[in-house]
Amino acid sequence: MALDIAPEKVAHVIIKAREYDAKVGAWDDSPEDGDAEEDPSAILEDYANDPTRAELAGFIERLNYDEQANLVALMWVGRGTYEKEEFDEAVDTARSERINATANYLLGIPLLADYLEEGLEKLGYSVDDVESDVL
Numbered sequence: 001m002a003l004d005i006a007p008e009k010v011a012h013v014i015i016k017a018r019e020y021d022a023k024v025g026a027w028d029d030s031p032e033d034g035d036a037e038e039d040p041s042a043i044l045e046d047y048a049n050d051p052t053r054a055e056l057a058g059f060i061e062r063l064n065y066d067e068q069a070n071l072v073a074l075m076w077v078g079r080g081t082y083e084k085e086e087f088d089e090a091v092d093t094a095r096s097e098r099i100n101a102t103a104n105y106l107l108g109i110p111l112l113a114d115y116l117e118e119g120l121e122k123l124g125y126s127v128d129d130v131e132s133d134v135l
Contacts, residue, residue, distance in 0.1 A: 003074070003123060004091070005067040007130040010074060010116055013106075015131065016056040017113035053107060060103035068102040069094040075112065078119030087123065 060068065073090035076082045082090040106112055117127050 003070060003087075003125075005063065005070040005074075007120060007125050009063065009067065010071065010120055011127070011130040012059065013056065013071065014113045014116050014127075016052065016059065017107075017116070020050070020052045020056055020107070021111070021113060057103035057107060060106060061101065063102075065095075069098070071116070072098075072102060072106065074119035074123070075106065075109065075115045076119075077122055078115035078117065079111075084122040 060071070063071065069091050072094035073082070073087055076090045076094070077084055077087055109115065120127050120130065
């Protein structure tokens with residue numbers, strides 16, 4: 001059950017996914033919703049061309065095939081789809097069932113950062129140590 005992606009790369013995805021998840025849905029500026037002064041979260045608009053999303057998607061797309069499969073498997077373990085003992089099976093499944101771009105798949109998952117963090121912990125990695133290496 002070897003992790004074929006550097007934990008620091010996973011930590012980078014976690015950090016960027018947290019930034020992306022902190023955004024809210026695109027703000028509707030219709031009069032009944034007020035403006036940024038009345039709704040400070042309005043500045044956290046979430047658009048399809050969001051630079052945080054683009055940066056994160058680009059990072060994931062630049063990972064090699066094995067790293068992408070490991071990232072997906074790690075998320076599945078963190079989410080509870082697979083147990084840590086089934087990690088190798090999860091990697092095989094991620095490879096064989098890949099249909100869409102990995103970045104699009106992962107960025108469509110709510111709580112991605114939490115699942116990846118949980119997956120790392122289940123596999124015995126200290127998330128705090130790994131993230132401090134990245135920050």
